[in-house]
Amino acid sequence: MSVHKNALLSALSTALLASAAVQAAEPLKAVGAGEGQLDIVAWPGYIERGESDKAYDWVTGFEKETGCKVSVKTAATSDEMVSLMAKGGYDLVTASGDASLRLIAGKRVQPINTALIPNWKNVDPRMQNGDWFVVNKQTYGTPYQWGPNVLLYNTNVFKEAPTSWNVVFEPQNLPDGKPNKGRVQAYDGPIYIADAALYLKSAKPELGIQNPYELNEAQYKAVLDLLRQQQPLIHRYWHDATVQMSDVKNEGVAASSSWGYMVNGLKADNQPVASTVPKEGATGWADTTMLHTDAKHPNCAYKWMDWSLQPKVQGDVAAWFGSLPAVPAACTGSELLGAEGCKTNGYDLFEKIAFWKTPQAEGGKFVPYSRWTQDYIAIMGGR
């Protein structure tokens, strides 16, 4: 009897140990058969199966080939993505740079084995080691799409494209002779502090800002002073693309940081707008497909990451979303994007972009994100 019991116990403990080993999640050694199911947290419009427009479908083919049924949970903000991943039950997330490091630090996502992703070779070599998803030489996911935060301006006010971000940061008269007070907008998120830091990097080189996401106390203080001085100029701190488009249309907003999505939308509406990346460069976002630590369907997830790096899929997403592909071949590989699509969306700007990443203290050297948030709230409130 007791022998029997012991055998049972040891079998149980072996099984437990084995499962614990699986839980500890070394990157997968080989991709096996699909589990038949895949759950993704994504931005709206990122994972399309032709339901909005038949031509835009990069899911059906994947399901046919791999047998993995894709279900998508859309999230509207980076914060929502972080909280959904914290809750668990999803395999993949398309995380932006202001979420990805938080996910890695919180151990919500696991490193991947790029050797198991044949299409990894397609990835833009400039992105393969992006510090918003590669930590300690471990790669946490595959790049998906990216885009710059451009300077949107009204072409009736600016006959020539503004060459510096100072039109939104410093009080001055715009080319139409009227002051910029009440006619410029800033982004309603603490990550905008990086935009101000990037401007100061060239406007005040004596501060010695190297990286707008790594600011020491003195640099940080100078950046906050700039933002305080900007506050009275601000018409509205925007966070809603639709509201910003209506402000440009109806409220006489002449210049603002913005996204390609709004520029394209306003142009399609025949509004007198254009966009530029001034001499200081710009911040930008780059999204990464990341694998949950406890993903239930890792094989299907690997298959999707591989699938998502095909030039055609990448080009189609870029065409639908107004973004840029992480795979250079996509610029010529998608009919939907067209020959000029990459250029229109800003492909040549890559070198001028400081990509979003969550500011971290790194042992007290730099000001961390939580203080960015608190201080930006105070500045928006006029303190």
Place this chain on the structure above:
Amino acid sequence: MSLALEKPGLRPVNSPLRRFSNLLYRRPNLYLLMLLIPPLIWFGAIYLGSLLNLLWQGFYTFDDFTMAVTPDLTLANFAALFNPANFDIILRTLGMAIAVSIASAALAFPIAYYMARYTTGKTKAFFYIAVMMPMWASYIVKAYAWTLLLAKGGVAQWFVQQLSLEPVLHFILTIPGVGGSTLSTSHLGRFLVFVYIWLPFMILPIQASLERLPPSLLQASADLGAKPRQTFMQVILPLSVPGIAAGSIFTFSLTLGDFIVPQLVGPPGYFIGGMVYAQQGAIGNMPMAAAFTLVPIVLIAVYLSIVKRLGAFDAL
């Protein structure tokens, strides 16, 4: 006596169910308790329990470096509420809630008075529907619609232009605390949206209190030679205070908790609701968010105690 008359054959069977019902009959309190326990558990454990749990988290420590929450107890979060930046948020929200309540009462009173005194039958039904109709439409749609109404090219400013009142508008927009760079990003614009959205919640309680007002009192007042103004100030208004107070509970607390309108209309700067959302969402600073949720609870408790003195609960 009746026991003595009872025939042995008709004696009730002493089944467990019967004994149980006897027990309940003999102890009515037990019966009451059984009925009340399920809702009390719901209210106590799920409602109050989670609320207290949330407030308890306000004592936890948030570490700036790791951005992690640890259960080390501290008062720092509640002390931080009095930081100038945070205190601004509280004052801004409180000021708006008071202004909106006063304006709603002033606007609602004549409408409610007309509804209560001068309408009957179909006209009354029409007014009821007209007052409640806006509540049938989605709150978010209404808030978004106002951003367009107040925009520079929008309807509101078209009227201002037609009446050649533009200099007046520009002057108002320069007043600190009222103005802003444009109408839709001014305090005034936000105030208009709030008053519009919460007005029905003020009209209906005032109307109910005015309907209870006996006409004989007004006749008596007139008989005794009171002027209309005296009647209003000394009879109607005091008797309708409970209705105004009840309505203001809605407008005050709804404004205090709102975080959508402040995002869409008005100048930069958070309200309490937006701050809670930003703290728990953007930074994951749950302790600070929990500390902020205490603010509306305290403010509304104070407000209710004031309103109770005004007699808002007398008619309950």
